Amino acid sequence: MHVLITAGGTIAPIDDVRLLTNRSTGRFASALAEACLARGSAVTYLATTPQTHGPIEEPKQQFGGDVDPSEIRQRLVARMAQGWNHRDRLRRIDLTTGTVLDYAQQLENLARSRPWDIVLLASAVSDYEPVPMSGKISSEPEELVITLKRTPKVIRQVRDWVGPDTTLVGFKLTSGASDQSMIEIAHQACLKNRSDFTIVNDQSSLSANRHRVGLVAPDASAQWFEPGDQMADQVIDSLFQRIAARRND
DSSP states (O other), X not given: OEEEEEESBOOEESSSSOEEOOSOOSHHHHHHHHHHHHTTOEEEEEESSTTSOOTTOOOOOOXXXXXXXXXXXXXXXXXXXXXXXXXGGEEEEEOSSOSHXXXXXXXXXXXXXXXXXXXXXXXXXXXXXXOOOSSOOOSOOSOOOOOEXXXXXXXXXXXXXXXXXXXXXXXXXXXXXXXXXXXXXXXXXXXXXXXXXXXXXXXHHHHTTOOOEEEEOTTOOEEXXXXXXTHHHHHHHHHHHHHHHHHXX
């Protein structure tokens, strides 16, 4: 499998020193990338910023009480071995500016560069952005009004870039939505984006540190994955099984 994954949130400059972005960190995208690598896939990982979390990176850990040095050592050694084993099948690319335009141009170049088995568009792409001002806006006014303009829906162009044979997976984040609403939103996203699946999650589960996702198809069928360390592996297993079944048909 040749897999292309995008990760992280885009950046929208306000002036030379200020910017708008979002909460996306790339952690789930990196977990999906690691699951693909573990199954022998070659992964290209397009990150919106150098700070975006990437595959085979050890996240910052918070420890309470006594810390077992041997446990930390074992974890780090396992990570190093994992990185060594996957080094020839992982390519990370960081955007130059991280804007929507930068993202669209880099994604198109990569999408057209070779046939892809799967494209997972996990980046949180800004829907609106200001027209950036040169210099720095004064910090003296009590109020500041910024006008935002709609950005192009990059995902709606990707099917034309990758062709009909690639399994295209979009992502949708909701906030405070019921399961049925999430399924309907993801279903409509599949139709509008011409994607084979949409992975949907809700900000409430993220805020509660109980990340839960649904895998929704264009026919509105849904498979749910509950929180846990194996969630990304389960999502990738399901995708790979569906792709294999489709190819056998």
